[in-house]
Structure formats: C-alpha cells, structure tokens
Amino acid sequence: MVYKFRVIxxxxxxxxxxxxxxxxxxxxxxxNAIFNSFGFDGMEVASFYTCDDTWNQEDEISLFDTGDIIGEQKIMSDYTLSEILDQENTKIIYVYDFINMWTFLVELASIEEQTTGNTYPETLFSHGEMPDEAMEKNFEADMEHESYNEFEDDLDEDDLDMFESGDNFEDFGFEENWN
Structure with a gap:
C-alpha cells in the first residue's frame, strides 16, 4: 500500500x-522525502513526534540514538510507517534543524494501492516557496509568578551572584588547562 501525506x-x-x-x-x-521535497540539504538533526488529534506533541522519535545506553532507544529507522500511522492515527509532527526549528505538520491523507511503474517516495504536489528563515516560535511555560520581576523579588542578593568578585575557580575543581 501507498501512504499519501500532506506535509505542511x-x-x-x-x-x-x-x-x-x-x-x-x-x-x-x-x-528523507520531506527534507528533499522542501529543499533542505539533510545535514541537520531531525525528529518526529507522535501527537493527538489536535496536534499536541507526545513521544519523540529521533534520527539518532540519544539515549544513555546505546541501542536501547528506538530511532526513525526502527519504525515502519504502518507501525506509527494508520486510518485512526493520521497525524505526526516533524521538526528539522533544532537551531532553526523548522516545524511541519504531517498528516496521512489517504492509503491507496501502489501504482505499477511509480518510484516511491515521490513528491506529488508542491505549493508555496520556503521562507529564508523559520517562523519564530513562542515557547511559553506555566510559571507561578507572572513575570521575572515578581520572581526576582523573592530572591536574596546572594542568589543572583554565583561568584563574588575575587573568587577563583580553583575551589571548584577546575584545572587551568582542562581541555
């Protein structure tokens, strides 16, 4: 079978x-099909994220094993599309280049019979030109305090200064030529 995706x-x-x-x-x-169809060079790290029907991000599936124990974490090459997506679960999020955070909403549009003679993967349709820069993301966190200034009021002066002037790093175990 052929999975047809719209990647937005x-x-x-x-x-x-x-x-x-x-x-x-x-x-x-x-x-590979996504970064090629959007004109990226494929030299950046990427991840897929499972999500619910309203695009709320869930589990990460990375390109490379980033776990503490090599081989314990499943990566992109370990999953077939049919293991992750089907007629019930049609959405997944794709992030390319964690510096620029190019984010794509990937939705399974249809499952069809394979056409003899076609080469897959295949870009069926392309709409729109890629911008020079990724859209700026607004990452927000739930905080007990509404602003940093309110949080700052709760701190002592000692909390804000890690080192007093004249402190040296020898007391912390750093060697002068550590690298």
Whole structure:
C-alpha cells in the first residue's frame, strides 16, 4: 500500500508538499522525502513526534540514538510507517534543524494501492516557496509568578551572584588547562 501525506510547514503562508511513500518504508525514509521535497540539504538533526488529534506533541522519535545506553532507544529507522500511522492515527509532527526549528505538520491523507511503474517516495504536489528563515516560535511555560520581576523579588542578593568578585575557580575543581 501507498501512504499519501500532506506535509505542511508551520508558517503564516500556505506552504506544503504532498508525498507518496510505501507503508513499509521507515520514518527515516519519510524524513528523507520531506527534507528533499522542501529543499533542505539533510545535514541537520531531525525528529518526529507522535501527537493527538489536535496536534499536541507526545513521544519523540529521533534520527539518532540519544539515549544513555546505546541501542536501547528506538530511532526513525526502527519504525515502519504502518507501525506509527494508520486510518485512526493520521497525524505526526516533524521538526528539522533544532537551531532553526523548522516545524511541519504531517498528516496521512489517504492509503491507496501502489501504482505499477511509480518510484516511491515521490513528491506529488508542491505549493508555496520556503521562507529564508523559520517562523519564530513562542515557547511559553506555566510559571507561578507572572513575570521575572515578581520572581526576582523573592530572591536574596546572594542568589543572583554565583561568584563574588575575587573568587577563583580553583575551589571548584577546575584545572587551568582542562581541555
């Protein structure tokens, strides 16, 4: 079977690609198809994130094993598309380049029979031009205090200064030529 995805860049303008890929291909194959269809060079780190129906991010599936014990963490190449996505679970988030945070909403649009003679993955349709820079993300956290200034009022002067003038690093175990 062929999975047909719409991959939408999280941006103000409508920028998306429709991609067809085999259901037994890996998430890494989908990663390659996405960065190629959007014109990236593929030299940056990326991750997929499972999500619910309203795009709330859940579990990360990274390109490389970043766990404490090598081989314990499953990565993109360990998952086939059909293991992660189906007619019930159609959405996944893709983030390319963790410095610029290019974020894409990836939705399974249809599952169809494979067309003889077609090469997969295939970019079926392309709409919109990529901007020069990723859209700025507004990361917010729930905080007990509404502003830093209120938080700052709760701190002693000693809490704000890590080192007094004249302190040296020898007391902390740093060697002069540590590298």
């Amino acid at each position: 860049l999280d941006a103000e303008e409508d920028i998306f690609r429709d991609i067809a890929i085999l259901e037994d291909d890996s998430l890494e194959d989908l990663h």
